[in-house]
Amino acid sequence: MDPNLLIDVQNLRVSFRTDEGIITPVEHVNYRIKREKTLGIVGESGSGKSVSTRALIKLLPKNAIVDPESKILFNRGNGTEPLDINLLPAGSKEIRKLRGGEIAMIFQEPMASFSPVYTIGNQIMEAVRTHRLSSNSPLAATSTVGTHISESLKAKYNNVSKKEARSIAVDMLRRVGIANADLRVDQYPHELSGGMRQRAMIAVALSTHPSILIADEPTTALDVTIQAQILELMKELQTELGMSIIFITHDMGVIAQVADEIAVMYLGTIVERGPKEAVINDPLHPYTKGILRAIPKLNNLGARLEAVGGDIPGPHERPTGCPFHPRCPQRITKTCDKLHPERIEKTPEHFVRCFLHL
Template identity: 50%
Template sequence: MTSLLNVENLTLQFDTDEGRITAVDDVSFSLKQGEVMGLVGESGSGKSVTAKALMKLNPGNAHYSDSTKITLHLADWAVDIMSLKSSRDMQVVRGGAISMIFQEPMASFAPAISIGDQMVEQLLIHTDMTKKRAREVSIEMLDRVGISDASKRFKQFAFELSGGMRQRAMIAMALSTKPKLLIADEPTTALDVTIQAQVIDLMKDLVDDFGMGIIFITHDLGVIAQTADNVAVMYLGRIVEQGPVREVIRTPAHPYTQGLLAALPDLEDMDSPLVPIPGDIPSPLERPPGCVFHTRCSVAIAGKCNTEIPEFVQIDANHRAACHLATKGGRAS
């Protein structure tokens, strides 16, 4: 598979009233065509900000470091995202080569414009279709994502659809421009489990059909296990562990990943107690020195973990963890 996206040394800070805070710290990853990468972490871990950075969608008080390099490989062109300045230049990427679907479909559709008009509008901007053709394509897409009576739904407004239907329409809209990369930010979190299962199935089908790369952001490791090929676990703006989904979930090497898994209620073993990760995620204003996780880590070594930032340790061919205690082929414990 060919490379689609390379992110190198992404560091992103925000100016706030209380000072400059680091939201993403030295994050690197890459994505191939047709690959689904899961980005997992708790609230405040920087996963959404990282995804938005790929389209430079973060607000004006965001500062990217000079070392940040994001490259998107299109068929005939390697786009250097950081060098795009005007919003006109960005149009190639935003909604064109990269589409995004959000957690709250109700908040993502304009309430006073019909679903169909919104879909047509973006096709007119990003493609050279005629209005008539854009209409046909939109209705086809709505049909493709399993919305029955698509030509009727095309004329309806977001409030007329149920939650699951809205998320399907959102996916139809995001895919109608045939993006190379789809960013899905907690697309199933607001849905009931039965509907979530339907949407996950739909997304898997679409990857097979369209062959785009997907970055799937979620806090739910179960959803990741069911959808992703590879996974990156984020904590306080840093990737602490990444690798193939089987290895990360079955043999987690970073104490944070281990903690996340232990905190999950397991239906197979109802008697095992739930083990919370002690403490809370620190405020970004009080970023811990050394390993960002050391304040909550049960195996932290005083004098090392609280002073030295851990380098990535290669656990296996594609599996690595940023922990002083991680060893090749083994796990910290």
């Protein structure tokens, strides 16, 4: 595996058992995350953005089935074999070590992601004490996943003490730009403002120094000024801590600011993926072109907004062939409605699933 790659998802397919039968909201999904880079995933609600990233830590509802053929390779570095996360059982210790320890996650609703009855500090310290080894332990520097340290040795150098965890929490809150961190640490989520809560949520996620942060619409619930601050903060912390980010959003404007690579999702498939500049300046898929045209332009505010025609179909009425064909202005009859388009590498690293680019 390319040492620059952190995660390589191959042919991900997630289905759900429901009362009306099995639905498959995510199919044919391939994406890769490079070390210290940001992958932006855009798509409408229901396009499978969250499901396809939550599969990375098996954080899916009980009725979800991840196709055993799918591969989620996690590159642990130092020349070791990549770990196929999909082979690990959902409740296993290895998965728990990945969750929060290596792959951290923040969510859209900062208020709801905290439990209202525990202090911010309590929830940061919980993450720290679950994953981090004491700084005076010789094992602290090494990664907790995949290293060949015996369990007995680990038990000897216990996880961090409460006091140490608290100072890590305060330090972390300070680093995400929360003033009076030593007071804030003992406050409850409802005593913080919306922007501060999202900062605190980032502090929880990053307190364990994960190698990748999954940010599931982290700025959607915030107003534009706070949004800009949070995006700036995430960028700073990314360089500081050297981590990768998966940034999920439905906002093309946000993705243009943060991403190095963009994946455009439609109905559970990545229809186009490539470097940011290529996707924005030279979009290949009709859907990408459509949503880029839909962005309001400052020099033409009086004009009617352009929309991608039609609606996203429900989970039980997935179109045959290319999922986008019923809404596609350039569809080729008898091709697009019959066959599923294969992935085509148009220019290096710029992929598209569309018959127009055969």
